[in-house]
Amino acid sequence: MSKKHQTPLLDELKKGKWPSFVREIERAAEKSEMTDDLLGQVEQSYREKVVHWKHGGMVGVKGYGSGIVGRFSDLPEKYPGIKEFHTVRVNQTAGFFYTSDMLRKMVDIGEKHASALFNFHGSTGDIQLLGAKTSELETIFQEYTKLGFDLGGSGSALRTPSCCVGKARCEFANFDSMHMCDGITQAFQDEMHRPVFNYKFKFKFSACGNDCTASIARADLSVIGTWKDDIRIDQEAVKDYGKKFNLHQYVIDKCPTKCMSYSDEGGLKIENSNCSRCMHCINTMPKALRPGTKGGATILIGAKAPMVSGPRLSMVLVPFYDVEEDAKNDYAWFKDLISKIWEFWDEYGVSRERIGELIQRVGVGNFIESIGLEPLPEMVANPRGNPFVLYEEYVEADEEQKG
Amino acid sequence: MTDETKKKLEEAIVSLIKEYTNKKRFKPGDIVKEMEGKFSASGVTKDDVKSAIRELTDSGQLIYGYAGGSFLALPE
Amino acid sequence: MAEVQGAKRITDIGPHNYNDFLHPVIKKNYGKWKYHEILSPSHMVHVSEDGDKIHTVRVGSPRLVSSSFIKDLCDLADKYSDGYLRFTTRNNVEFLLDKEENIKPLLNELEKLNLPAGGIGNVVANIVHTQGWVHCHTAASDASGVVKSLMDELYGYYVGAQLPAKVRVAFACCLNMCGAVHCSDIAVLGIHRRPPRLIPEKITNLCEIPSTIASCPTNVIRPDTFNGKPSVKLVEEGCVFCGNCFTVCPGMPIADPLNDGVSIWVGGKVSNARSKPTFSKLAVPYLENDPPRWPKVVEAVKTILDAYKKGAHKGERVGEWIERIGWPRFFKATGFEFTKYHIDDYRLGEATLNYSAQVRQ
Numbered sequence: 077m078s079k080k081h082q083t084p085l086l087d088e089l090k091k092g093k094w095p096s097f098v099r100e101i102e103r104a105a106e107k108s109e110m111t112d113d114l115l116g117q118v119e120q121s122y123r124e125k126v127v128h129w130k131h132g133g134m135v136g137v138k139g140y141g142s143g144i145v146g147r148f149s150d151l152p153e154k155y156p157g158i159k160e161f162h163t164v165r166v167n168q169t170a171g172f173f174y175t176s177d178m179l180r181k182m183v184d185i186g187e188k189h190a191s192a193l194f195n196f197h198g199s200t201g202d203i204q205l206l207g208a209k210t211s212e213l214e215t216i217f218q219e220y221t222k223l224g225f226d227l228g229g230s231g232s233a234l235r236t237p238s239c240c241v242g243k244a245r246c247e248f249a250n251f252d253s254m255h256m257c258d259g260i261t262q263a264f265q266d267e268m269h270r271p272v273f274n275y276k277f278k279f280k281f282s283a284c285g286n287d288c289t290a291s292i293a294r295a296d297l298s299v300i301g302t303w304k305d306d307i308r309i310d311q312e313a314v315k316d317y318g319k320k321f322n323l324h325q326y327v328i329d330k331c332p333t334k335c336m337s338y339s340d341e342g343g344l345k346i347e348n349s350n351c352s353r354c355m356h357c358i359n360t361m362p363k364a365l366r367p368g369t370k371g372g373a374t375i376l377i378g379a380k381a382p383m384v385s386g387p388r389l390s391m392v393l394v395p396f397y398d399v400e401e402d403a404k405n406d407y408a409w410f411k412d413l414i415s416k417i418w419e420f421w422d423e424y425g426v427s428r429e430r431i432g433e434l435i436q437r438v439g440v441g442n443f444i445e446s447i448g449l450e451p452l453p454e455m456v457a458n459p460r461g462n463p464f465v466l467y468e469e470y471v472e473a474d475e476e477q478k479g
Numbered sequence: 480m481t482d483e484t485k486k487k488l489e490e491a492i493v494s495l496i497k498e499y500t501n502k503k504r505f506k507p508g509d510i511v512k513e514m515e516g517k518f519s520a521s522g523v524t525k526d527d528v529k530s531a532i533r534e535l536t537d538s539g540q541l542i543y544g545y546a547g548g549s550f551l552a553l554p555e
Numbered sequence: 556m557a558e559v560q561g562a563k564r565i566t567d568i569g570p571h572n573y574n575d576f577l578h579p580v581i582k583k584n585y586g587k588w589k590y591h592e593i594l595s596p597s598h599m600v601h602v603s604e605d606g607d608k609i610h611t612v613r614v615g616s617p618r619l620v621s622s623s624f625i626k627d628l629c630d631l632a633d634k635y636s637d638g639y640l641r642f643t644t645r646n647n648v649e650f651l652l653d654k655e656e657n658i659k660p661l662l663n664e665l666e667k668l669n670l671p672a673g674g675i676g677n678v679v680a681n682i683v684h685t686q687g688w689v690h691c692h693t694a695a696s697d698a699s700g701v702v703k704s705l706m707d708e709l710y711g712y713y714v715g716a717q718l719p720a721k722v723r724v725a726f727a728c729c730l731n732m733c734g735a736v737h738c739s740d741i742a743v744l745g746i747h748r749r750p751p752r753l754i755p756e757k758i759t760n761l762c763e764i765p766s767t768i769a770s771c772p773t774n775v776i777r778p779d780t781f782n783g784k785p786s787v788k789l790v791e792e793g794c795v796f797c798g799n800c801f802t803v804c805p806g807m808p809i810a811d812p813l814n815d816g817v818s819i820w821v822g823g824k825v826s827n828a829r830s831k832p833t834f835s836k837l838a839v840p841y842l843e844n845d846p847p848r849w850p851k852v853v854e855a856v857k858t859i860l861d862a863y864k865k866g867a868h869k870g871e872r873v874g875e876w877i878e879r880i881g882w883p884r885f886f887k888a889t890g891f892e893f894t895k896y897h898i899d900d901y902r903l904g905e906a907t908l909n910y911s912a913q914v915r916q
Contacts, residue, residue: 088847089700092707095670097619097689097699104621114689121688121697122846125812129692131805134544134555139536139566141507141543141551147690163690167570172642175576176629179640183622192622196642199685199734206619206690218564224571231549232506240644244573244581245601245609245651247588254573265567270533271549272507285827289644292832293738293825300827326870330829356828360870363590381732383799384772386902389738389832422508427766428548428803504763546763547770547803 081116085123104192111191111207113157117149135162135210137217141271143227144213147206160209161191165202165228166220167261170254171241172197178223185219200278201238202228226265232428233271237261239281240288248358249283250301250371251399257281259407264414273418274425284367285355291379291390296431297414298376298390299397302353305368311343313364327357373397377417378432388432391440395454416447439466484521488514488531493540496551504550507532578639580609580653596715597672598658610652612661615671615681615706615713618646619689619699627668635661645681645723647674673714677721679860681713682706684726685733687745693798694728695745695815696844702726704848705743705856712860719867719876722860723824730797738823740873741859742835743852748814750794755781757806762787767804776800795901816843819855821885822874830875836882838889840896855891862888881915 086098101118105111117128133146145163152159166182174182182203186192191207198204208216217227228236237260240246242253260279261268267277280291283301291298317323323344328336335350336357344364346357358365375397376390394413402409417431420443425434435443444451453459480488492510499505505513507529514528532551535541544552577585584603591601599611616624628648632640635657636650643649650661665672674681682705685691687698705724712718727736728745736742758767764785768776775793779786789807800807819842823835838859842851859873866888867876877885886893899907 085847089703092703093669093671093710094703094706094713095615095617095624097617097703100617100619100621100624101689103623107622118689118697122700125815125844125846126810127688127692127694129690131692132545134542134552136543138539138564139533141536141545141549146545147692161690168642169570169573169576171573172644173573173576174640174642176632176638176640178571178576179625180629183625187622194620194622194625195618195686196616196620196625196646196648199683201644221565221568224568226566226568226570231543231545233549238644241641243586243588244577245588245611247590247601249586249588252586258570258573262569265569266533269567270507270529270536271543272511272529274506274508275548287825287827287832290734290738290825292827293823294734330870332829352827354827354829359828363592366589381737382730382797383802384770386772387732387737387834389834426769427506428770501760504766546805547766547799 079115080112081119083115083119086115086119101193107187107192108190108207110157110161110209111193113149113155114161114191114193114207117151117155117158120151129161135160135213137213137227140227140269142230142233142269143217144208145230158191158207161207162210162213164190164205164208164213164216164220165198165230165236166205167226167228167236168197168201168203168238170239170258170261171244172201173244181223182220182225185216185223189216189219200228200235202236227269229268229276231271232273232275233269233277234264234267234273235276235278236268237279237281238289240283242281242283246283247362247366248286248301248355250303250367251283251299251373252403253281253283253299253301255403256299256399256407256410259403260410263407263411267418272422274421275428275430277418277421277431281373283373285353286359292376293389294379294381295390296378296380297417298379299373299399300376301367302372302374302396303368304370304372304396306348307346307351307358307368308366309344309346310364314338314344314361317361317364327360330356330360332356372399375413378430378435380430380432384428385433385436388436390432392452392455393444393449395452413447420446480521480523480527484518484523485527485531487521488518488523488528489535489540491517492528492531492535493553496541496553500553504544504546504548504552506548506550510551576639578609578637578651578653580607581639581651583607584609593676596675596678596713597662599675608653608655610655610658611675612650612652612658612665612672613643613674614648614650614665615674616642616646616648617699617703618684627670631661631664634664643681645674645683647681671710671714677718678714678716679709679712679718679722679724682724682726683734683736685728687728691728693731693802693810695747695798695810696728696817697846698726698728698745700847701743701817701849701852704850704853708853708857709860718860718864719869720872722863722873724856730799731802737820737834738825738832739835740821740824741856742820742823743856744818744820746816746818746841747796747798747809747811748816748841749809749811750789750791750796751798751801751807751809753787753789754806754808755786758786758804759784759806762804762806767800767807770799770803772797772799812844816841817849817852818842819852819859821859822872822877824872824874826872830872830878833874835874837897838885839891840894858889858891883915 239257
């Protein structure tokens with residue numbers, strides 16, 4: 077292939093055993109001419125150690141404020157092919173399941189109307205088609221909707237919800253994360269496509285505490301699977317694991333709440349009321365142990381990356397949520413909780429303030445009171461250790477007398 | 480909300496954004512609050528303002544922009 | 556009301572429903588899986604209550620891929636997994652097979668295409684990463700290049716070599732951190748080290764002043780005027796180089812080839828297993844950008860992995876290992892220098908000090 081740009085630095089990254097993104101850009105350039113200039117510009121960045129993309133801009137499809145991220149080269153004369161090189165976020169399927177037939181059609185759109193380069197998938201979950209010109213956006217959008225795929229979220233909107241593989245292929249799943257993710261995504265299309273929030277808002281659904289979607293680290297609203305009843309034990313299978321490794325060393329002693337014991341005679345015993353559903357024993361002996369049958373989820377709130385006031389993890393908001401029961405009702409209880417949270421955020425939050433930052437600013441107690449939840453010990457690692465309490469009531473002498 | 484109020488509401492939204500071009504970036508939420516107050520006598524609700532914004536963006540009279548946060552603007 | 560033009564446009568349909576893409580064996584056993592077994596780092600099998608089996612063959616991808624790459628996968632899926640495949644949250648591809656006899660030929664073909672099969676169990680998982688210089692305007696470093704260099708070096712740990720527990724490595728090219736970089740076993744983070752340059756003409760014309768001021772986590776962007784117009788000034792001593800002001804105001808560019816680079820963080824996790832989820836902690840405050848292969852970054856990550864492999868007990872994640880041996884010994888084991896930058900002086904930093912006489916001597 078005759079190359080438009082010399083790329084000695086990038087060529088170094090075609091060596092080695094891991095699949096090369098440089099080779100992928102080259103392959104995309106074989107399908108879409110514009111992509112050649114991307115190689116040139118990235119090579120220049122490698123030479124100068126600095127980025128060559130400009131600040132976003134006003135691009136999108138009509139009626140939506142989401143789903144397209146504007147990208148412009150700051151060297152448009154030198155690299156005309158990537159003068160406009162926008163990202164199209166295409167909402168992935170729940171659980172990232174596809175057929176070859178559908179995938180071919182999806183990437184054909186990128187070959188025909190854009191750079192032929194994709195992210196499978198972006199960090200939030202969308203399929204990202206990179207490198208679309210402004211004039212092609214509407215066509216690309218319509219081609220994807222014809223296949224039954226809509227755009228995902230961007231900007232101050234609900235971001236594309238995502239979930240783990242859940243009940244489709246995992247015995248650890250305590251609720252149907254794919255069904256819930258899909259249902260919630262469909263319910264909040266308006267909030268995804270027409271930004272009305274102070275800042276982004278992310279949902280992630282993980283069906284057990286292993287949290288394969290990293291929801292506790294990055295979702296404003298994390299739904300993490302758990303269960304109410306006892307861990308199911310197959311004592312024979314426990315014994316078999318005991319022949320493979322030291323049960324005490326690798327299972328019993330590592331239990332964070334010390335709720336397990338084992339003896340050859342008595343088998344494995346679990347004090348389920350003290351189990352914190354951490355998943356360690358189940359992870360280690362999946363053939364012997366299973367979560368209970370009364371599955372559901374813990375709802376947590378507030379995780380985010382550093383901007384603006386520092387990174388946060390999600391904190392417990394609802395210790396147990398009966399997902400299956402609510403699913404019968406189209407997740408009405410969950411949607412109501414969400415709308416209360418959004419109302420509070422709308423009322424008290426400021427621009428670019430994530431919900432976790434707002435809760436920190438106004439205090440967890442005030443927040444839960446406003447959305448109608450009770451304070452619960454499950455919400456804290458421990459009660460406060462300082463006496464600076466904002467008591468809200470006191471009695472005065474005359475009232476005492478009256479009383 | 481009457482058709483007449485709706486028309487007035489849409490005009491007020493566009494003229495507010497026009498007036499503040501290059502001075503302030505209105506988030507859709509700002510517009511909702513602003514208009515809810517301004518049209519409270521006509522019984523305009525949050526959802527009315529939202530649907531007005533939707534009609535204005537669907538018809539291309541307003542577009543969304545992004546600069547660290549989303550905002551509404553007149554087409555360039 | 557008048558017909559809106561272009562009313563035929565399809566909007567707000569959401570994603571295509573997943574039910575159309577599920578393998579028949581998955582559909583049949585949805586919610587009925589009993590257990591799984593990891594048979595090799597590239598192959599696991601899930602067994603249902605009815606005894607049905609679905610095999611998964613996992614393959615690493617560079618995340619940034621061409622349409623041709625996807626079509627290669629599709630061809631393989633047609634040949635070996637009845638056209639069914641999925642992706643993972645860490646940019647792996649998974650072929651879902653009900654015919655065990657197809658696994659070997661699939662693995663052989665993957666090898667011919669130079670696609671790495673692995674990533675399951677106690678190995679280095681595929682690195683999640685961001686766009687970098689390839690496609691982002693705030694990147695302080697490239698993402699794909701660093702990740703490619705790291706994965707070339709750690710290749711053996713993806714396809715087979717066993718570690719005490721799984722190791723999740725992540726890369727973010729600036730503090731915006733697309734992805735859960737801040738809770739990874741090993742995180743590489745692009746950083747700036749020089750305050751933004753102020754371009755007054757751009758600030759007054761392109762930036763909304765109040766939101767620019769509000770964007771600063773340390774409140775060192777202050778109101779000012781330029782040619783009689785509202786503008787901002789910066790108290791440079793308080794700048795923590797987060798680049799958030801540039802995100803809202805193009806008049807404050809912060810990228811600087813001489814000073815940008817990466818920092819390295821360790822010991823975070825998102826899983827609730829055993830210990831609670833936790834942030835990654837600072838290990839190396841700065842390494843320069845050294846394209847195309849960032850050798851010092853690769854070396855530092857290798858150093859951490861080697862020390863972890865040598866020191867950790869079976870089943871311990873990186874953070875659990877460090878928690879057990881203590882941070883002083885982590886710094887000794889890796890040879891990384893402990894500096895004043897390691898001591899947290901930001902909000903809540905107080906909570907990270909050692910208020911006890913428990914010191915390993």
